[in-house]
Amino acid sequence: DGGITQSPKYLFRKEGQNVTLSCEQNLNHDAMYWYRQDPGQGLRLIYYSQIVNDFQKGDIAEGYSVSREKKESFPLTVTSAQKNPTAFYLCASSIEGVDTGELFFGEGSRLTVL
Amino acid sequence: AQSVTQLDSQVPVFEEAPVELRCNYSSSVSVYLFWYVQYPNQGLQLLLKYLSGSTLVKGINGFEAEFNKSQTSFHLRKPSVHISDTAEYFCAVSATDTGRRALTFGSGTRLQVQP
Numbered sequence: 494d495g496g497i498t499q500s501p502k503y504l505f506r507k508e509g510q511n512v513t514l515s516c517e518q519n520l521n522h523d524a525m526y527w528y529r530q531d532p533g534q535g536l537r538l539i540y541y542s543q544i545v546n547d548f549q550k551g552d553i554a555e556g557y558s559v560s561r562e563k564k565e566s567f568p569l570t571v572t573s574a575q576k577n578p579t580a581f582y583l584c585a586s587s588i589e590g591v592d593t594g595e596l597f598f599g600e601g602s603r604l605t606v607l
Numbered sequence: 608a609q610s611v612t613q614l615d616s617q618v619p620v621f622e623e624a625p626v627e628l629r630c631n632y633s634s635s636v637s638v639y640l641f642w643y644v645q646y647p648n649q650g651l652q653l654l655l656k657y658l659s660g661s662t663l664v665k666g667i668n669g670f671e672a673e674f675n676k677s678q679t680s681f682h683l684r685k686p687s688v689h690i691s692d693t694a695e696y697f698c699a700v701s702a703t704d705t706g707r708r709a710l711t712f713g714s715g716t717r718l719q720v721q722p
Contacts, residue, residue, distance in 0.1 A: 499650075
């Protein structure tokens with residue numbers, strides 16, 4: 494079945510460590526997104542990419558980095574510079590040619606900093 | 608830029624009762640509107656969307672929403688809820704003429720259906 498796969502589902506890290514969250518899609522979608530979810534704050538956009546080898550900062554990009562070397566993959570690195578990284582991270586994709594913004598989501602990755 | 612306000616953070620309701628989850632948006636241009644549902648520790652699933660045409664939109668699981676341009680609202684309704692509808696619901700908007708296609712989300716409404 495087509496979809497978006499995020500891994501790992503749960504991740505623990507110590508302060509000062511970088512961690513990379515994986516996001517893979519087989520929907521043949523051009524655009525991919527990373528959102529952060531905190532209780533009571535909804536979803537906030539971290540980074541997005543509309544095409545391979547190109548990406549843009551969202552509203553809360555500080556302390557995060559991404560790459561888009563392949564159409565199917567959009568990994569997110571949470572660096573030690575991110576002051577409050579404990580959160581639920583959601584990856585999404587959309588069909589570039591259908592200009593509505595509708596998103597398809599993965600199951601999420603929950604990061605806890607110890 | 609656009610923004611979304613979900614007026615209720617939590618809505619408790621009894622099973623088989625009707626429910627309305629409120630959503631207001633702010634935008635200087637025309638928008639597309641969406642409602643998503645999220646079950647615990649899962650991703651978001653699209654309930655329904657308004658792109659154009661009829662202002663009353665029907666979605667999955669018996670939900671519907673009405674686009675009101677003059678009041679900049681897109682409230683979600685269901686005439687009779689089930690226990691299984693307990694979840695968090697997010698309203699989202701994207702502008703029709705922006706190069707940035709990422710959705711802007713509201714803060715969410717937690718629907719708690721009680722027996």
